[in-house]
Amino acid sequence: MANRWLGFVTLLVFTFLLGPLVIMxxxxxxxxxxxxxxxxxxxxxxxxxxxxxxxFMTAFQTSILVSFAGNMLALLVGLPAAYAMxxxxxxxxxxxxxxxxxxxxxxxxVLGFALLRYIIVTFQIPxxxxxxxxxxxxxxxxxxxxxxxxxxxxxxxxxxxxxxLGASRVGAFFRIVLPNIKSGIIxxxxxxxxxxxxxxxxxxxMTGPGVSTLPIQMLTYVENYFDxxxxxxxxxxxxxxxxxMFVIERLVGISxxxxx
Amino acid sequence: MSHVSLxxxxxxxxxxxxxxxxxxxxxxxxxxxxxxxxxxxxxTTLRLVAGFLQSHQGSIQxxxxxxxxxxxxxxxxxFVFQNYALFPHMSIxxxxxxxxxxxxxxKKDTYTKVMEMLELxxxxxxxxxxxxxxxxxxxxxxxxxxxxxxxxxxxxxxxxLSNLDANLRVSMRSExxxxxxxxxxxxxxxxxxxxxxxxISDRVAIMNKGVIEQLDHPAAIYHxxxxxxxxxxxxxxxxxxxxxxxxxxxxxxxxxxxxxFAVSYEKDTGSMxxxxxxxxxxxxxxxxxxxxxxxxxxxxxxxxxxxSYQYEVKTEHGSFTANQEMTIPFQxxxxxxxxxxxxxxxxxxxSEVPSYAG
Ligand SMILES: Nc1ncnc2c1ncn2[C@@H]1O[C@H](COP(=O)(O)OP(=O)(O)OP(=O)(O)O)[C@@H](O)[C@H]1O
Ligand SMILES: [Mg+2]
Numbered sequence: 178m179a180n181r182w183l184g185f186v187t188l189l190v191f192t193f194l195l196g197p198l199v200i201m202x203x204x205x206x207x208x209x210x211x212x213x214x215x216x217x218x219x220x221x222x223x224x225x226x227x228x229x230x231x232x233f234m235t236a237f238q239t240s241i242l243v244s245f246a247g248n249m250l251a252l253l254v255g256l257p258a259a260y261a262m263x264x265x266x267x268x269x270x271x272x273x274x275x276x277x278x279x280x281x282x283x284x285x286x287v288l289g290f291a292l293l294r295y296i297i298v299t300f301q302i303p304x305x306x307x308x309x310x311x312x313x314x315x316x317x318x319x320x321x322x323x324x325x326x327x328x329x330x331x332x333x334x335x336x337x338x339x340x341x342l343g344a345s346r347v348g349a350f351f352r353i354v355l356p357n358i359k360s361g362i363i364x365x366x367x368x369x370x371x372x373x374x375x376x377x378x379x380x381x382x383m384t385g386p387g388v389s390t391l392p393i394q395m396l397t398y399v400e401n402y403f404d405x406x407x408x409x410x411x412x413x414x415x416x417x418x419x420x421x422m423f424v425i426e427r428l429v430g431i432s433x434x435x436x437x
Numbered sequence: 438m439s440h441v442s443l444x445x446x447x448x449x450x451x452x453x454x455x456x457x458x459x460x461x462x463x464x465x466x467x468x469x470x471x472x473x474x475x476x477x478x479x480x481t482t483l484r485l486v487a488g489f490l491q492s493h494q495g496s497i498q499x500x501x502x503x504x505x506x507x508x509x510x511x512x513x514x515x516f517v518f519q520n521y522a523l524f525p526h527m528s529i530x531x532x533x534x535x536x537x538x539x540x541x542x543x544k545k546d547t548y549t550k551v552m553e554m555l556e557l558x559x560x561x562x563x564x565x566x567x568x569x570x571x572x573x574x575x576x577x578x579x580x581x582x583x584x585x586x587x588x589x590x591x592x593x594x595x596x597x598l599s600n601l602d603a604n605l606r607v608s609m610r611s612e613x614x615x616x617x618x619x620x621x622x623x624x625x626x627x628x629x630x631x632x633x634x635x636x637i638s639d640r641v642a643i644m645n646k647g648v649i650e651q652l653d654h655p656a657a658i659y660h661x662x663x664x665x666x667x668x669x670x671x672x673x674x675x676x677x678x679x680x681x682x683x684x685x686x687x688x689x690x691x692x693x694x695x696x697x698f699a700v701s702y703e704k705d706t707g708s709m710x711x712x713x714x715x716x717x718x719x720x721x722x723x724x725x726x727x728x729x730x731x732x733x734x735x736x737x738x739x740x741x742x743x744x745s746y747q748y749e750v751k752t753e754h755g756s757f758t759a760n761q762e763m764t765i766p767f768q769x770x771x772x773x774x775x776x777x778x779x780x781x782x783x784x785x786x787x788s789e790v791p792s793y794a795g
Contacts, residue, residue: 332520332522334518334520334522335522335523335524335525337489337509337516337518337522338516338518338522338523338524338583339524339535340509340510341487341488341509341510341512341514341515341516341584342510342535342536342539342583342584342587343510343511343513343536343539343540343587344510344535344539345510346510348539353524356526357525357526
């Protein structure tokens with residue numbers, strides 16, 4: 178009896194989780210000018226539509242650029258921070274740990290608005306720079322967290338061994354520590370990239386006239402049109418995400434994102 | 438002149454002193470081991486010598502050079518870690534070559550030296566393997582080779598064998614001893630294992646709470662512990678604090694209540710605490726009246742140890758532990774007499790002691 182209930186609930190969960198995705202996937206191939214399920218006629222024209230005109234391509238480029246640049250900066254800050262927090266005991270460590278994680282704890286809307294209101298407006302920061310800063314902040318916690326969890330299992334005695342054999346601290350970091358946490362770094366970078374690339378709630382405050390990230394552009398589009406272009410674009414983005422997740426899974430296992 | 442000399446060094450973690458006014462001298466080529474209970478500061482001492490920790494006073498000298506403030510990577514000491522600490526992403530060759538490459542040794546010399554080392558530790562043809570493809574004992578050999586190849590001024594071992602099984606530990610320790618003696622490099626060796634320390638060392642330092650209580654040759658420590666802590670640590674289970682002593686010609690007599698004990702010693706320290714090993718007490722069935730160095734008692738428990746039985750014997754001066762081989766063992770409740778000959782007693786200085794008999 179209990180088992181049957183469980184089966185039923187599981188079925189419901191999967192239906193609600195996957196149903197919309199399946200509907201979107203199928204209807205993106207419809208011919209009609211509105212979303213239809215199942216479509217009466219089949220076509221690839223909405224996929225072609227994505228690449229017609231520069232609207233999505235420009236936004237895509239902006240997204241890639243912002244996510245990539247922010248990613249690099251977040252890595253530059255996040256890697257040494259994660260290393261220091263795993264390796265050393267120091268005053269204010271707990272505070273720093275919380276600080277690096279806080280962007281995921283605060284609702285994006287609040288964070289986005291706060292950034293806009295107190296930083297962007299106050300300092301008159303241009304749109305691109307604002308996006309760059311905002312996305313660095315989005316990505317930092319993911320990078321710090323994934324690399325930290327990698328370093329927490331790291332046996333620092335091999336670093337000490339290297340130093341005792343004559344390597345400098347910096348040399349030991351690059352030659353001994355880095356090669357052994359490589360997969361964690363790549364995973365952190367990829368997951369942060371996905372997080373930034375798909376972000377809406379913070380980007381929405383940072384974008385301005387003429388500059389838009391892909392999700393924001395999509396949002397604007399659905400406000401005006403009802404055709405399946407967005408469905409087609411979503412399918413492409415899903416495919417991209419799936420590929421990245423596959424790579425991450427191969428590198429470190431998906432458990433990285435389910436454990437705290 | 439000693440090769441290694443720690444003078445008055447001190448280490449504190451978060452304001453708790455772990456080592457204080459710590460001194461240790463090691464002659465050229467000697468292997469000294471640090472032995473003591475968990476948390477007594479063995480690793481701390483080793484890490485201090487290696488340079489991972491700094492002493493806030495005193496000095497560390499090796500080979501006549503002052504190392505007190507020299508950073509780890511400029512010390513040229515070989516450190517062998519408990520968990521081997523091999524570089525997982527490097528082949529065995531690259532692991533051993535690491536220190537040489539840091540020293541900018543030429544490619545050709547590096548190759549020759551690494552190959553020599555592999556031969557010394559009996560791992561020819563292993564150079565292309567990776568650490569995860571080796572057994573524990575093989576990893577430990579690589580760790581030793583890696584520390585040795587830089588021709589260090591001092592070798593430091595932190596419980597290098599504790600992750601190995603018992604048989605391998607025994608063969609590896611003679612291996613380490615052989616390599617250390619062949620290379621003639623002074624070494625400090627930390628271990629929990631008494632037998633290991635005794636068998637491998639020129640001298641053993643028994644540590645307690647950050648202090649060396651006795652530094653001596655293994656046999657001297659085994660037979661002549663200086664303090665009650667050292668005695669209890671190396672297996673003297675029976676302690677007796679005497680009431681008074683009297684000089685009877687050459688032979689001093691110690692008194693405890695109505696019992697009298699003749700105790701032979703080499704040097705009179707004026708100590709009034711005697712210790713004796715369970716193995717050195719003979720148990721006899723009760724019968725004739727007790728004489729000097731005898732004590733009557735009752736068996737409380739008998740535990741089978743394999744080769745012998747271990748008895749807990751209750752006497753008027755507290756309970757004693759005695760081991761004895763016997764085909765027909767005593768039963769609990771049996772009345773017995775303990776015979777504790779003069780030359781088996783050792784007089785010790787009192788330090789922190791477990792529980793006294795009497
Ligand atoms: N990083 C640290 N911070 C604070 N206290 C420490 C630290 N490392 C060691 N201690 C303390 O210093 C004391 C000595 O530690 P040490 O590691 O030298 O002991 P040990 O003799 O090597 O013990 P074991 O046989 O268990 O390895 C212990 O009381 C320990 O709790
Ligand atoms: Mg230790």
